[in-house]
Amino acid sequence: xxxxxxxxxxxxxxxxxxxxGSWRTERPVYLDRIPPCNNACPAGENIQGWLAHAQAxxxxxxWQELMRDNPMPAVHGRVCYHPCxxxxxxxxxxxxxxIHAVERFLGDLALQQGWKIRVDAPPSGHRxxxxxxxPSGLSAAYHLTRMGHSVEIFEAGxxxxxxxxxxxxxxxxxxxxxDREIARIQDIGVRMAFNHKVQDVVAEKxxxxxxxxxxxxxxxxxxxVDIPARDAGKIFDxxxxxxxxxxxxxxxxxxxxxxxxxxxxxxxxxxxxxxxxAEEALIIYRRDREHMPAHPSEADEAIEEGVKINWLRTIKExxxxxxxxxxxxxxxxxxxxxxxxxxxxxxxxxxxxxxxxTDTGFLQQVPGIEFKRDGTxxxxxxxxxGHAGIFAGGDMVPSERTVTVAxxxxxxxxxxxxxxxxxxxxxxxxxxxxxxxxxxxxxxLTEASQRLEDHLNPNSRLYGFDEVVRGLSxxxxxxxxxxxxxxxxxxxxxxxxxxxxxxxxxxxxxxMRYRYDYNLCTGCAVCFEQCPCHAIDMIPExxx
Amino acid sequence: xxxxxxxxxxxxxxxxxNRLLDEALRTVQATTDRSNSLDSGHRACQGCGEAxxxxxxxxxxxRATDNQLIATNxxxxxxxxxxxxxxxxxxxxxxxxxxxxxxxxxxxxxAAMRVKGRQDVRVVAQGGDGGTTDIGFGCLSGMFERNxxxxxxxxxxxxxxxxxxQRSSATPGAARTATTQALGEEPGADFAKxxxxxxxxxAHNIPYVATASVDRLHDLEAKVEKAMSLHGxxxxxxxxxxxxxxxxxxxxxxxxxxxxxxxxxxxLFEAEHGEVVSVTEIRRQVPVSDYxxxxxxxxxxxxxxxxxxxxxxxxxxxxxxxxxxxxQGV
Numbered sequence: 001x002x003x004x005x006x007x008x009x010x011x012x013x014x015x016x017x018x019x020x021g022s023w024r025t026e027r028p029v030y031l032d033r034i035p036p037c038n039n040a041c042p043a044g045e046n047i048q049g050w051l052a053h054a055q056a057x058x059x060x061x062x063w064q065e066l067m068r069d070n071p072m073p074a075v076h077g078r079v080c081y082h083p084c085x086x087x088x089x090x091x092x093x094x095x096x097x098x099i100h101a102v103e104r105f106l107g108d109l110a111l112q113q114g115w116k117i118r119v120d121a122p123p124s125g126h127r128x129x130x131x132x133x134x135p136s137g138l139s140a141a142y143h144l145t146r147m148g149h150s151v152e153i154f155e156a157g158x159x160x161x162x163x164x165x166x167x168x169x170x171x172x173x174x175x176x177x178x179d180r181e182i183a184r185i186q187d188i189g190v191r192m193a194f195n196h197k198v199q200d201v202v203a204e205k206x207x208x209x210x211x212x213x214x215x216x217x218x219x220x221x222x223x224x225v226d227i228p229a230r231d232a233g234k235i236f237d238x239x240x241x242x243x244x245x246x247x248x249x250x251x252x253x254x255x256x257x258x259x260x261x262x263x264x265x266x267x268x269x270x271x272x273x274x275x276x277x278a279e280e281a282l283i284i285y286r287r288d289r290e291h292m293p294a295h296p297s298e299a300d301e302a303i304e305e306g307v308k309i310n311w312l313r314t315i316k317e318x319x320x321x322x323x324x325x326x327x328x329x330x331x332x333x334x335x336x337x338x339x340x341x342x343x344x345x346x347x348x349x350x351x352x353x354x355x356x357x358t359d360t361g362f363l364q365q366v367p368g369i370e371f372k373r374d375g376t377x378x379x380x381x382x383x384x385x386g387h388a389g390i391f392a393g394g395d396m397v398p399s400e401r402t403v404t405v406a407x408x409x410x411x412x413x414x415x416x417x418x419x420x421x422x423x424x425x426x427x428x429x430x431x432x433x434x435x436x437x438x439x440x441x442x443x444x445l446t447e448a449s450q451r452l453e454d455h456l457n458p459n460s461r462l463y464g465f466d467e468v469v470r471g472l473s474x475x476x477x478x479x480x481x482x483x484x485x486x487x488x489x490x491x492x493x494x495x496x497x498x499x500x501x502x503x504x505x506x507x508x509x510x511x512m513r514y515r516y517d518y519n520l521c522t523g524c525a526v527c528f529e530q531c532p533c534h535a536i537d538m539i540p541e542x543x544x
Numbered sequence: 545x546x547x548x549x550x551x552x553x554x555x556x557x558x559x560x561x562n563r564l565l566d567e568a569l570r571t572v573q574a575t576t577d578r579s580n581s582l583d584s585g586h587r588a589c590q591g592c593g594e595a596x597x598x599x600x601x602x603x604x605x606x607r608a609t610d611n612q613l614i615a616t617n618x619x620x621x622x623x624x625x626x627x628x629x630x631x632x633x634x635x636x637x638x639x640x641x642x643x644x645x646x647x648x649x650x651x652x653x654x655a656a657m658r659v660k661g662r663q664d665v666r667v668v669a670q671g672g673d674g675g676t677t678d679i680g681f682g683c684l685s686g687m688f689e690r691n692x693x694x695x696x697x698x699x700x701x702x703x704x705x706x707x708x709x710q711r712s713s714a715t716p717g718a719a720r721t722a723t724t725q726a727l728g729e730e731p732g733a734d735f736a737k738x739x740x741x742x743x744x745x746x747a748h749n750i751p752y753v754a755t756a757s758v759d760r761l762h763d764l765e766a767k768v769e770k771a772m773s774l775h776g777x778x779x780x781x782x783x784x785x786x787x788x789x790x791x792x793x794x795x796x797x798x799x800x801x802x803x804x805x806x807x808x809x810x811x812l813f814e815a816e817h818g819e820v821v822s823v824t825e826i827r828r829q830v831p832v833s834d835y836x837x838x839x840x841x842x843x844x845x846x847x848x849x850x851x852x853x854x855x856x857x858x859x860x861x862x863x864x865x866x867x868x869x870x871x872q873g874v
Contacts, residue, residue, distance in 0.1 A: 007667070008630075010629065010630035011630060012630055012631070013630050014583075014585070014632065014633075014634065015583060015584065015585030015586050015587075015626070015631055015632060015633035016583065016584060016585045017585065017631070018584075018585035018586075018587065018631075019585075020584070020585060020586075020587070023590065055564060056563070056564060064733025120564055154734050294622030339766070382636075436614050443799070443802065444558040446557050482564070489564065492561070492563045493559050493560065493561055493562055493563070494559070494560035494562075494570070494571075494573070494574040495559045495560050496563075497560060497561070497573070497574065497796055498559075498561065498573035498574060498761060499560065499596070500561030500569065501588060501591060501593075501596045501599075501797075502585075502586075502595075502597040503583060503584045503590050503599070504583050504584060507576050509576075516586075520584045520585070522590045522591075523590065524590035524794040524795060524797075525591070525793075525794060525795035525796060526592035526794065526795055526797050527797060529795045529797060529798065529799055530559070530798055532559065
């Protein structure tokens, strides 16, 4: 034994022998929560995930992450009504992250750079028929192709895009971006046959030796109302009007155009009428702004362009150049009711924008398929109709009718069809608990207000169909991405690692996060309090 | 401070690390190769602020000196919980002698290193507020006055915690301790007593004096690094909450430190040769009650408007004196 110094009787020991973990009554655990943006996305995008790549300037990686769920980011960055932003926790602090603007930036950058999608799955040998090349059909075809299946789309119209092409005006969705995103779907091997109206689904399925069918024909029939007309002037329905306008074959309008309805289609029709030279475009709607189905930004942009909105009015009678309307009021239950007072509005053209029905008559003969009273097709939780192997989605099934919901249906249907083809049932991965604002520890946050996208000057908008909303620059998009709180998921800020008084946290390196050494952790929960995004929870110590 | 500002991210540069920050600009504590000068297995209470403060300060000093560092330690919690004979939680050369002589021991080591021609080896002395502001004060003042080449770091938890929470000259007004009970007309510690050692250190005209807090890691590390770049007597007082003595939740250690800074009760500043050269501004001012209500030692203050106003007046005076809020200084 080595001689010890004077008065020293024991060997030097290390504190590392003390297992301070034995003091613990609670233990911290790392976990993931679902951020409210991801939770709200109808297309099921991992928004927080792609924002994280964008923050780091890894734009292609961000775009690839986006493309896992949504094949058309340039389109969605423009036309999606971004429920993600309405649920963003940052609203409680200043304003939501402008998710749609970052999505549009990534979508446009991908088109500019020509980024490609790879199909990694080996060919499955299965053949799938998709009816309708609208957003839902395109999305299903895209996802099924990436899963290795062979997909053919039959489209009744002359080109792909559905309502994105024929319904949404070009000033909201320029056709160049739309066409290029559709072309990219074709590039991965989706075959499309146009001017091919499917009449007998079962026969076509057999003739083409398809293993499954996804029907997504949309809802293109304008709803009608009976209005007493003594000497009616011009009356159009909004869907045909918008379709003809986008094809450059708009009907001749009068000087004063009235639009009946309060949805997004009504706004689109009014704004399109203005662009086609109508001196006045006035919307007549039976409820008020608070109860309108249109997105507030659409109404605001319409008003900026000089569209007049007559809230709380119903049309009683039309004459050559006059429309008699009755004033309504919203009753206690929130429904409009007549007041018995009448007004006269000057208008020589009327466009009806009262909603759309779906034309599902061709499915009536298919055994097993059931319909709702409004013609929409009943599907089960697997997106399958009552006829085995025939799935349906988009505007033709009962749901909210937006491009994003349709694209989400396409993705969901693709997963269920994939499972169906292998004789299985697709099981949704269970969602993590929601990361609410209250659960965050945002004490270190830096104030940062939202970067707004530039809008085309209202006066110059009316000369044509130029896009109204301009996108963000790279630096603006990066800034917006950096405003994300990463709610509920670790983003490796080292807050826990640095705050542990026991050095009981092991840092595993970039992308690998951290691990606790429970031999040492005393359960003091400083890490829990320091974690800004609530990716740590304290749980009772097992056995205590 | 000389660190890159990452804005518009949830945490910016206010927390330990940030994956968007250049590696070189992250804190020492964010790195896996930090020296952990004060290692695991020490016997500090759950959520000990002093254990954190000591690791933060010494790891930064180790990086700044390329690991050529010797530390002396006054008696106190920090010595007791790290070094029950014969074991140690220190991973640096470390010496303990007495309660009151840590600055003098450090002076001796610095002199020995000079004689041996080891200019590369630097010396840090450390102690709690009791060992610094009361018992070791004579030695400390002497070390300042001689401008010995030592950085003295005081971990200030505002009372004698190791011996059972007795009042020290760093205990703030109204705080309950074992010797200043929350009884009578003026419950808790007197407002009129105590001393401000950072200001006394400045009066010695030494090269560098700073205050720091465990909630501001970048700020703390930058100050230690700055101190190690200088020679002569230097002093840093680090605010380190004590869950046991203050009656706060262990989980709230860093939060309490943050609220002390944000309320103005713990001003963060740097001084060179007796003059304040920089202050760390308050980000979002909070009323002192936000800070007090997390601690049982101040429980009696919340229901006592007169005392609450006096504590607020202390914070307001700091804000004025040091200009902690833009446009509110003198």
